[in-house]
Amino acid sequence: MEINLKREAFSSTLQNINSVVDKSTSSNKPILSNFVIRTMEGEVSKVEFSSTDYELSLVEQVEAEITEPGSICVNAKKVFDIVKELQDEDVKIRSTEQLWIHITCGSSEMRLPSVEVGLYPQTVLEELPQSVTISVDDLKQCIDMTLFAAITNESRRNLMGVCLSSTSDQQTRWLSTDGHRLAQILKSVDDMNFSEDQEVIVPRKVLTEVRRVADLFGQKVVISFNERVMQFTGSRISFKTRLIEGKFPNCDPIIPKDNTKQIIVNRESFINSLRIVSSISSEKLRPVKLLISQGVLKLESEKADYGEVVDEIEIGYEGDPFQIGFNSRYLLDVLNVIESEDIKLESKNSMSPTIIKSTVDESFLSVIMPLRVEW
């Protein structure tokens, strides 16, 4: 193989590649620390970069001038570490029969060992039976509004992702929960071929990667899937991931229907107050008590030996006074992804799961379980 490409394109693709490849040096599958470049039949101005960690695969097309078709498989981190130091605009990559890769850029020349391409697990993009076509901006929003509530540790594998399903009125439903809170967004899409009784659990990792490089997809993303795998396909980049096996819990009974107390709070003031009041706590989730009365929300940290903080903000609320406790971390997570100026809390009493949503957009909601506060 011999190709010429632009250093900047090379370097930015390597960055994407490197998020996918297995970085654990103690990995028992050292082959996964590599990535592949291959020329494609009938294509003279593009090459394909690909990498996989078995769970998640990335395929990206990069503009290149092809002198000699072929393919190489080489260590991703090594190449990335070198390429990010290069200065000249043009890079030449050439392989020899002895599996040496030569990379030349300006006056610099490097020689790296490579691996037989045949040893590397090849990613095959498939035609999959179900699909959803969504604008990139909507996809970004759906990920941002749900991923924060998915579980990050391995304690419950079926919660380590976002559950995607379709509603009876032809919208997609994105849903996540960690047992203490849930987040749900409904989104109309351009095109949908998705049976109503189906749902799939999309792993955190692919959503994180898709979100990070979303702008490379172009305007639209085609999400296609069967019960086992899912592909995100854009104009020059595709991801393929295994789906999470198992059943996602039915969250509908958890979403309260009769929360009659409505509280309107300026989002930014609420964030500031929560940050101030929770700043004194050294616990990770930072419990806070909300004392809600007509027009005023008072926030109180735990009363502890190391001190206490209180704050107060104006709110829109007309009902009887009540108080309720939350982990401020959970409140902040959802307040940080809502975009409206004001948010709405819907509650029933001190013990009720509470809904948090935007005041202008009903498509999103989050439910947070309250905390028993005994101070």
Place this chain on the structure above:
Amino acid sequence: MEINLKREAFSSTLQNINSVVDKSTSSNKPILSNFVIRTMEGEVSKVEFSSTDYELSLVEQVEAEITEPGSICVNAKKVFDIVKELQDEDVKIRSTEQLWIHITCGSSEMRLPSVEVGLYPQTVLEELPQSVTISVDDLKQCIDMTLFAAITNESRRNLMGVCLSSTSDQQTRWLSTDGHRLAQILKSVDDMNFSEDQEVIVPRKVLTEVRRVADLFGQKVVISFNERVMQFTGSRISFKTRLIEGKFPNCDPIIPKDNTKQIIVNRESFINSLRIVSSISSEKLRPVKLLISQGVLKLESEKADYGEVVDEIEIGYEGDPFQIGFNSRYLLDVLNVIESEDIKLESKNSMSPTIIKSTVDESFLSVIMPLRVEW
């Protein structure tokens, strides 16, 4: 005590305070996690913040409106964590007889426990017999040009700082070494009262802190000292540090006098090439071989199983070809602090300690020991 001050001034002082206080939670001197605010006799518009870890102390004056004189001693991290979240401009600090501190800012109010001020080691700034007055810009330069070559671990305590002495022509001499390299800068100062046969070893930590907040000193810094302690005094901030006990090695014999090979290299190209060539190595110090011939410097990484990199740059050199190895980390450290467009390498042969300096300024030099390169 009751004072009002600006949040921004409070917050930036707390940041300085926090670099000095003992952050190890396992510390056997928990009192050192605190800091002190005190009003000063006859001073109605400033208060004094101070903190110490016994080795290093900071005293900073901050503008404040004093309602009731007094002093408090309170946990530095706790206050910093809270204050950095505050939004309003004005902060009130008030202490009660039960050792509670109340901090109010806008609608936020916090209550923190405090400690008897008498229990905290007080920093007393002294009149010290010797002194040097230096401009802040010169001081920054002297620190930047030498601190990188001082030792960072505890293996040789007398090298964990910069040796300050005076020369026969009334300049200050700043000198550091870690046994593999040395850095020296000579600097004329405004005013000097420093016996020629004396030298003091100034610890890394105070130099790092002084450098970090240098602009708070104003135009000039007075450095005063005896054989035990040193003070850096500016218009509103002072540091006091213990000096390092022990003798600094005599480095004069290590600075070569007969290095006749002169090589002129563009500094930026040299940095780029070193970064490229060393990027393949996973060793911390990243050995590199320089092959020097008329007009051309070729750089080579180690020839290893994981690959190799070579690069080439134009240089000014007229002598016989020779080659010499270095840890590229050491070369980069010194190239990064020199400011001139070109630098000069002065060498004798493959085994000789090599001098690196600016082509335009003779006041600074660094010496690096070569590396035996066997590839």
